[in-house]
Amino acid sequence: MKKEDIRIVFMGTPEFAVTILKGILEKNYKVMGVITAPDRPAGRGQKIHESAVKVFSKSKGLNVLQPTNLKDETFLSNLKELNANLQIVVAFRMLPKAVWQMPKIGTFNLHASLLPDYRGAAPINWAIINGEKTSGVTTFFIDEKIDTGAIILQSKLAIDPTENAGSLHDKLMYLGSKLVIKTIQLIEIGSVERQTQSKKETKTAFKLNKGNCKIEWDSSIQSIYNKVRGLQPYPAAWGLLYNGNKQINIKVYEVQKHYEKHDHQIGLLVNTKKSIKVAVKEGYIELINFKFPGKRQMDATSFLNGFTFQENARMI
Secondary structure, three states, rough: OHHHHOEEEEEEEOHHHHHHHHHHOOOOOOOEEEEOOOOEOOOOOOOEEOOOHHHHHHOOOOEEEEEOOOOOOOHHHHHHOHHHHHHEEEEOOOHHHHHHHOOOOEEEEEOOOOOOOEEEEOOHHHHHHHOEEEEEEEEEEEOOOOOOOOOEEEEEOOOOOOOOOOHHHHHHHHHHHHHHEEEHHHHHOOOOOOOOOOOOOOOEEEOOOOOHHOOOOOHHHHHHHHHHHOOOOOOEEEEEEEEOOEEEEEEEEEEEEEEOOOOOOOOOEEEOOEEEEEEEOOOOEEEEEOOOOOOEEEHHHHHHOOOOOOOEEEOO
């Protein structure tokens, strides 16, 4: 197959997907159209927000479709008229069979984990939360279930012990861009080898919610440290401050761990003029950067200039 014979429809929504689409265009592959999420109101003013992929695609003069229903007959007809023979999916949503079976070559997805580990919505976050030392990206052909199709290629990298979800996201984004190009090139020369995934699933990238983002202060010091960096910068770990007769929900963006013996109750706040530490099993978790409701994100020194902790204030 010649390069010019490959006709691509790209599907994606966030900034992560933009980098991959940009890489495809830079290699001069033909993109027949782009499918992305519908515009939605966002922010305090509820202004209409266009996805990062749509903004980029418009700047490149690409044909953009924004279906609300992927099974809608009009959308399916419009998709078919694009006459693509390959679909590439990056950070989009689950596709119905009528969509992923449409192109002759097939539909492949880029996933930000080393499948079969961390199938699901938040693989980058959970790799760090669970203390993994390696991560990576996978391309695979889509099938009926989520992230279970035949693997095409994988690329691995080390996770730095101080890595947070934001920095790992960016590393995997650029690694993923290279892997997608390699995958297209294999398709181009007819050298794709499919590796069937193991059905056994041992590590899952559950969708993040308020419950699984809460810090459990009776966990190990390393587990707490991993949870905070695994949720930084978004959506952020959180904890409840019990201060006098008030409970305050605090978002925690950055901490340091201090291994030290003590006799304090778990969760007790130990403060100086410049630091806020939470007593945990093996020492202290120092709050470096955090946010109170209605306040801006700030460091401990700035916060302590205008806030008084009551005696026996603690995180619960």
